[in-house]
Amino acid sequence: MQDYQSVRDQSVKICSSLEIEDYIVQPHDFVSPPKWHLGHTTWYFETFCLREFFKSEPFNPHYHFLFNSYYESQGEHVPQGRRGVCSRPTVSEVLAYRRHIDGRMREAESMIATRDPESRETWRNVVEVGIHHEQQHQELLYMDIKHILSHQREQPALAGAPNDSATETAARTWREFRAGVFETGWSEPGFAYDSERPRHRVFLEDFRIREGLVSNAEFHEFIEDGGYQRPELWLADGWAWVKASAIRAPLYWTAPGKQYSLQGEREIDPGSAVAHVSCFEADAFARWKKCRLPTEAEWEAAFGEEPCAQLWQWTNSAYLPYPGYKPFPGALMEYNGKFMSGQMVLRGGCLATPEGHYRSTYRNFFYPHMRWMFSGVRLCDS
Numbered sequence: 208m209q210d211y212q213s214v215r216d217q218s219v220k221i222c223s224s225l226e227i228e229d230y231i232v233q234p235h236d237f238v239s240p241p242k243w244h245l246g247h248t249t250w251y252f253e254t255f256c257l258r259e260f261f262k263s264e265p266f267n268p269h270y271h272f273l274f275n276s277y278y279e280s281q282g283e284h285v286p287q288g289r290r291g292v293c294s295r296p297t298v299s300e301v302l303a304y305r306r307h308i309d310g311r312m313r314e315a316e317s318m319i320a321t322r323d324p325e326s327r328e329t330w331r332n333v334v335e336v337g338i339h340h341e342q343q344h345q346e347l348l349y350m351d352i353k354h355i356l357s358h359q360r361e362q363p364a365l366a367g368a369p370n371d372s373a374t375e376t377a378a379r380t381w382r383e384f385r386a387g388v389f390e391t392g393w394s395e396p397g398f399a400y401d402s403e404r405p406r407h408r409v410f411l412e413d414f415r416i417r418e419g420l421v422s423n424a425e426f427h428e429f430i431e432d433g434g435y436q437r438p439e440l441w442l443a444d445g446w447a448w449v450k451a452s453a454i455r456a457p458l459y460w461t462a463p464g465k466q467y468s469l470q471g472e473r474e475i476d477p478g479s480a481v482a483h484v485s486c487f488e489a490d491a492f493a494r495w496k497k498c499r500l501p502t503e504a505e506w507e508a509a510f511g512e513e514p515c516a517q518l519w520q521w522t523n524s525a526y527l528p529y530p531g532y533k534p535f536p537g538a539l540m541e542y543n544g545k546f547m548s549g550q551m552v553l554r555g556g557c558l559a560t561p562e563g564h565y566r567s568t569y570r571n572f573f574y575p576h577m578r579w580m581f582s583g584v585r586l587c588d589s
């Protein structure tokens with residue numbers, strides 16, 4: 208398990224070069240203000256650790272409403288799209304909340320040692336989910352801060368951010384696999400989310416999968432070939448989205464040859480992997496290439512031994528429970544299972560994924576039109 212305090216400190220560090228005004232802005236419903244992330248990750252430990260195990264009094268009675276994300280078992284919460292309306296509590300008050308809860312968590316760690324073994328085990332599991340939850344929000348912080356800063360006229364950089372303006376693409380060679388039974392999902396001891404379990408068998412037909420991700424140059428060819436104007440390349444929902452949102456290029460392609468990155472505005476590097484495409488765009492591109500997206504089982508069979516990647520890769524697998532899925536116990540049953548409707552799986556990790564957070568069985572998931580995550584395209588073929 209990663210150290211509690213070092214993970215907590217990292218969230219504050221990611222935001223440390225922001226101006227105070229940047230902490231509050233919410234340009235879209237799906238983007239949360241950085242201040243909200245800092246409060247919400249703290250609310251997790253206050254709610255599921257301190258209040259659950261020690262019946263502790265709330266730090267502030269309003270915070271339970273303001274920083275609950277979607278846990279219906281915890282009562283009412285501020286609607287997601289209204290998080291940016293809250294100018295109070297202030298950023299400094301939220302940072303004080305973090306320090307207070309961190310202090311209480313240190314005290315709790317020593318008190319829990321006197322409890323029975325079952326309570327200690329439950330505590331350890333809930334804290335561990337909380338640490339991974341905080342790391343998930345660290346990646347969301349990079350996504351959300353990038354979106355917020357991209358809306359600013361001067362296109363500012365985020366000091367200390369990972370380099371997202373030049374990623375590597377490996378060769379356009381293919382890995383080939385013969386049909387057979389493969390195992391997928393998490394089986395090792397150690398932490399994994401409930402949605403990665405249990406490990407189970409899948410049968411895969413012959414397939415080949417490309418070593419390197421699709422490059423900016425390849426995606427530019429797709430655009431030049433009228434890719435965004437050809438309905439035959441698109442899923443019906445994707446075509447409706449392209450028309451309704453007037454989509455003509457990946458997100459953050461701000462002007463011909465230019466993109467917004469966490470380093471500010473940069474030239475688009477033709478050799479780097481294309482990023483910030485939706486599942487609809489990835490799917491249309493693959494169809495244009497006379498290929499398809501991999502299933503998540505194909506992806507895992509091919510790249511299960513590889514380290515964290517630079518971009519998440521869309522699969523054509525819906526985010527559904529594995530056979531024999533059991534949600535986390537208690538209130539944390541709301542963590543993953545209830546989102547298994549209408550979303551697609553991404554695999555591979557990305558440059559903003561915190562060290563120690565990624566596993567090869569990790570199932571990220573988003574709605575197919577979303578593209579503010581660090582997402583790329585990997586091609587597959589039968």
Ligand SMILES: [Fe+2]
Pocket residue numbers: 247276340344
């Ligand atoms: Fe959360």
